[in-house]
Amino acid sequence: MILIFAEHQKGQFKKAAFEAVTYGYKVAQATGSSCAALVLGSASDAGTLGKYGASKVFQVEDAALENFDSQVYAAVIAAAMQQTGAKLLVLPHSSTGKSLLGRLAARLNAASVAGVNALPVVDNGFRVKRPVFSGKAIAEYELKSDIKIISLTGNALQPQVTGQDAPVEALSVTVPASRVKVKSVERAEGIVPLPEAELVVSAGRGMKGPENWGIIEELANVIGATTACSRPVADADWRPHHEHVGQTGIAIRPNLYIAIGISGAIQHLAGVNSSKTIVVINKDKEAPFFKAADYGVEGDLFEVVPRLTEAFRKFKGGNG
Amino acid sequence: MKLLVCISKTPDTTTKIALTGDKSALDANGVQYIMNPYDEWYALVRALEITEKSGGTVTLINVGKADNDAIIRKGLAIGANDAVRVDIEPQSSLSVAKQIAEHAKTGNYDIIFLGKETIDYNGSEVGAMVAEYLDLPFISYASKLELDGNTATISRDIEGGVEVVEVATPFVISAAKGLAEQRIPNMRGIMTSKTKPIAVVSPVAFDDLAVTVSYELPKEKSAVKMVDPNDMDELVRLLHEEAKAI
Ligand SMILES: Cc1cc2nc3c(=O)[nH]c(=O)nc-3n(C[C@H](O)[C@H](O)[C@H](O)COP(=O)(O)OP(=O)(O)OC[C@H]3O[C@@H](n4cnc5c(N)ncnc54)[C@H](O)[C@@H]3O)c2cc1C
Numbered sequence: 001m002i003l004i005f006a007e008h009q010k011g012q013f014k015k016a017a018f019e020a021v022t023y024g025y026k027v028a029q030a031t032g033s034s035c036a037a038l039v040l041g042s043a044s045d046a047g048t049l050g051k052y053g054a055s056k057v058f059q060v061e062d063a064a065l066e067n068f069d070s071q072v073y074a075a076v077i078a079a080a081m082q083q084t085g086a087k088l089l090v091l092p093h094s095s096t097g098k099s100l101l102g103r104l105a106a107r108l109n110a111a112s113v114a115g116v117n118a119l120p121v122v123d124n125g126f127r128v129k130r131p132v133f134s135g136k137a138i139a140e141y142e143l144k145s146d147i148k149i150i151s152l153t154g155n156a157l158q159p160q161v162t163g164q165d166a167p168v169e170a171l172s173v174t175v176p177a178s179r180v181k182v183k184s185v186e187r188a189e190g191i192v193p194l195p196e197a198e199l200v201v202s203a204g205r206g207m208k209g210p211e212n213w214g215i216i217e218e219l220a221n222v223i224g225a226t227t228a229c230s231r232p233v234a235d236a237d238w239r240p241h242h243e244h245v246g247q248t249g250i251a252i253r254p255n256l257y258i259a260i261g262i263s264g265a266i267q268h269l270a271g272v273n274s275s276k277t278i279v280v281i282n283k284d285k286e287a288p289f290f291k292a293a294d295y296g297v298e299g300d301l302f303e304v305v306p307r308l309t310e311a312f313r314k315f316k317g318g319n320g
Numbered sequence: 321m322k323l324l325v326c327i328s329k330t331p332d333t334t335t336k337i338a339l340t341g342d343k344s345a346l347d348a349n350g351v352q353y354i355m356n357p358y359d360e361w362y363a364l365v366r367a368l369e370i371t372e373k374s375g376g377t378v379t380l381i382n383v384g385k386a387d388n389d390a391i392i393r394k395g396l397a398i399g400a401n402d403a404v405r406v407d408i409e410p411q412s413s414l415s416v417a418k419q420i421a422e423h424a425k426t427g428n429y430d431i432i433f434l435g436k437e438t439i440d441y442n443g444s445e446v447g448a449m450v451a452e453y454l455d456l457p458f459i460s461y462a463s464k465l466e467l468d469g470n471t472a473t474i475s476r477d478i479e480g481g482v483e484v485v486e487v488a489t490p491f492v493i494s495a496a497k498g499l500a501e502q503r504i505p506n507m508r509g510i511m512t513s514k515t516k517p518i519a520v521v522s523p524v525a526f527d528d529l530a531v532t533v534s535y536e537l538p539k540e541k542s543a544v545k546m547v548d549p550n551d552m553d554e555l556v557r558l559l560h561e562e563a564k565a566i
Contacts, residue, residue, distance in 0.1 A: 068483075070448060070458050095478050099460045102448025105414055111529035112414065114443040127533060132441050136337040137346070138536045139441075145529040179457045181486040183473070193480035199566075223566065241463075241498065242480055247333055247439060248357070248497050256565035266334055270439075277563040279555070280544070290544050295558060299549030311552035315560065 002028050002035045003086035004054065005077060007096055011043040015196050016092035018052045018159035020152050023119070024090050025053025025162060031122050033088075037166075038080050040073060041065040050166025052159055057168045058084060062175040067182040068096055072175060074103035079173040081108065081147065088126075093151040094195060101151045111143035117156040117253075117274075134247060134270030154195050155253050155276075194245065197226035200254045202245060202272070204230035206261020206282065206301055210238035215302070216260065219309045222316065228252070230262045246271035261301045264289025281305065321376035321467075321489070323367045324429040325400065326420055326450070327359040328410075329384060329391050330440040343534045355391045358435020360398070361502040362495035366465055367433050368399045369500060374467070376430075377401045381423055383416045385409055389518060396513035397505035403516070408523035413441075415526045417449030422524050425454055430489040431472075436461050436496045444494070451492040459487060463498035 004024040006017035017037075024035035037054040039046045046057045060076055077100065081089060089104065091097035093115050105112035113128050121127040125142055128150060132139045143150075187193075194200065201220040207213065213227075220227045227243060234244035245252055247270040257275035261282065262268060269292055272278070280293040283300050290296045297304055331337075331351045338347040354360075367378045380395045380403040382388050392403045406419040424432060432454075437444040444460070451458035463482070464475035470489045475482050477496050505513070547555045559566045 070460070071451070071456075074452065095461055095476075098444040099448050099458060102413065102417070102445035103452040103458070105445065105529075106417060106449040106452035109529070111412075112445060113530055114413075114441075114445055131538075132535075133331065133335075133337050133346070134333060134439065134442070135538065137339070138538060140533045140535070142531045142533050143529065144531060179487060179491075180459065183484045183486055185478070185481065185483045187478070187481035191480065195479055242477065242482075244497075251442070256559065256563070270333060277559065277565040279559070292541060293544045294541070294563060295555060296544045296546045297549050297552075297555065298546065304549050304552065307550075308552040308555065311556045312566075314553070315556045315566070 001084055001086040002033055002088045002090065003081060003084060004035060004037045004090045005092070005097065005100070006037045006039050006049055007092050007094060008039065008041070008043045013043065013049070014092070014094075015159065016094060016152070016154050017049065019154070019157055020090045020092055021049050021052040021054050022157060022159045023152055026119055027088065027122070028053070030119070036084060036086070038077065040076060046168045047165035050164055051161045053162045054166050057166050058171045059168055060171050060173050060175070064175045064178060067178070069178040069180045070099040070103050071180070072178045074100055074107055075176050076173050077104060078107050080171055083171060083173070087147055089147070089149045091149065091151040093153045097151045101149055104149050108147045108149070109145065110147040110149050111145040112149040113141050113143065114151045115153050116150045117153045131274060135273045153253060155198065155255065188240070188242070192226050194226050194228055194243070194250050194252055197252070198255045199223055199225035200228050200252060200256070200275070201225045201258045201260070202228035202230070202262060203233070203260040204262030205232050207233070207238070212302075213239070215305045215309070219258070219305055219312070222309050222312045225258075230268055259289055260305060262289060263287050264292060321370060321374060321430045322428060323371060323376060323378045324424055324427060324432045325359065325364045325367050325378060325380050325395070326432065326434040326446065327364065327380050327382050327391065327395050328356045328438050329353050329382070329388050330356045330438050333439055337537070339535050339537065343536065346535065353391070355394055356435050356438045358437065358439075358495055360395070362497065362499040363433035363435050364395055364398060364400065365500035365503050366495060367431070370467060379404060379427070381406070381420055383408060383410045383419045392518055393513050394505060396516045397509040398503050399509060401516065403518045405518055405520050406523050407520050411528045412530045413443055413445040414449055414530070415528055417446045417453060418526045419523050420446070420450050421453035423521065424450065432456070432492045434492070434494050436494045447492055447494040454492070457487050457491040458494075459485060459491060460494045461496045462493050463496045465493065465499060
């Protein structure tokens with residue numbers, strides 16, 4: 001069996017959970033196996049994961065699971081793997097999933113690959129690929145152990161509805177006591193976090209100062225995008241630290257990345273060059289970012305961005 | 321406090337990536353290797369700040385062959401007291417973690433530091449593995465660490481925000497930007513680093529479970545399509561009809 005760790009936030013499943021279940025469903029079909037989801041903590045409509053291909057949803061509810069501690073979660077997931085006899089575990093490649101991947105690999109003596117972005121080749125063994133060297137190469141691995149664990153990057157595939165709600169079965173697992181006390185959690189409310197965003201509007205030092213970000217936020221609003229920024233912008237506190245993308249920030253792979261007043265340094269590209277479509281707006285036609293772009297606009301961002309916002313607004317109006 | 325900092329060697333980000341003829345490995349010719357920036361700038365420097373303030377020692381550990389000594393010496397020049405090198409070419413994350421844990425389990429370390437990921441494989445796996453082998457708490461993506469006796473208060477980066485946790489030593493922590501400020505080794509540091517000890521230890525046996533089969537280079541991007549800055553309707557049309565991004 002293939003077990004999918006379905007990550008949720010206060011009972012709301014993340015898009016990554018639906019993607020991972022869809023992934024597990026496809027692997028199950030290719031290998032003649034079945035796919036089940038695992039939910040830790042309380043989430044009211046866990047059965048909904050069935051729509052994406054989980055034939056069953058296992059749930060462990062315990063107050064001690066309300067906060068995340070990789071040690072506690074790993075112990076519970078390992079117990080669930082044992083009880084269900086699952087041989088492949090799929091995790092999201094999120095801060096939670098990444099902390100669990102290594103723990104579970106060590107605990108279960110399992111081969112693990114982090115940041116997988118495509119379905120495995122299963123005709124002869126089990127092989128998966130992932131980008132390495134900041135996207136400058138792709139490596140293929142053979143997973144040789146009985147139990148295998150992978151983490152799946154966001155937006156690697158589209159969640160697909162294939163069926164109906166699945167039955168939810170409570171698993172009885174002893175939850176160990178946590179040695180980590182969570183004191184506070186602060187999240188920007190109401191926005192799609194960057195790693196999950198399909199549309200991203202990002203701006204750099206070309207903006208001249210934080211007071212000019214109104215046009216960026218307006219553009220992002222009109223298309224429902226999440227905002228991001230280059231490193232010097234976050235370093236100068238023009239924008240919050242969690243918006244910083246690139247080698248030292250977050251790596252993202254949205255469907256659309258619009259880069260405004262960003263030169264396209266290699267360290268910036270390292271975090272964004274897996275985006276499906278890249279638009280670059282820059283007044284310098286020699287800006288290195290144009291080489292990594294699908295669409296380029298050479299011009300002054302203070303004129304071009306409002307124009308683009310208007311064009312999107314018109315488009316949205318016409319297309320409902 | 322007795323602190324251990326895990327350091328690794330990675331190609332510099334600006335390195336052009338080429339593969340060997342049989343595509344089984346990265347072509348090391350002309351590759352510039354550096355200490356992984358997260359290990360050097362944030363993990364190591366924060367560890368040093370702690371011992372400078374409250375006393376103790378900082379030990380470096382690296383899994384690799386003798387050509388890694390240059391990087392280990394740099395860590396010693398920045399200020400670490402001594403170093404351990406486990407003498408084996410690193411293979412999978414799990415094998416590296418196993419070697420580190422073997423050393424650490426008898427080392428009585430209060431805190432084990434690593435960078436949040438290496439900039440070559442970006443796997444983020446080793447810290448969690450070491451923590452699991454040693455049955456220790458693991459706090460990942462730490463951007464702030466304050467110690468009060470044996471209790472640490474740590475801010476960690478999570479999607480779209482920050483989580484603050486409290487944990488008692490011993491624990492494993494992975495360092496993100498913000499944990500400390502990069503330090504450049506000074507002349508005195510470089511001189512004294514030459515006399516600091518690097519203990520070379522033999523690896524324990526470990527069978528790799530995930531094996532690299534081959535590498536490939538990504539497809540070249542097709543040339544950028546330039547759009548008239550006065551015609552943003554055209555850009556929206558392209559994004560909708562051609563790229564299907566909107
Ligand atoms: C080890 C290391 C790690 C790093 N990690 C990261 C990282 O994670 N993320 C990151 O972003 N950077 C990172 N950097 C920094 C990176 O090298 C660049 O310095 C940085 O990305 C540049 O930011 P920028 O493009 O906003 O600014 P600049 O390079 O200053 O570019 C500003 C751009 O705006 C354009 N511009 C100016 N005015 C206008 C206008 N009116 N209209 C249109 N265009 C205009 C300019 O032509 C220019 O191309 C790292 C550097 C190092 C050494």
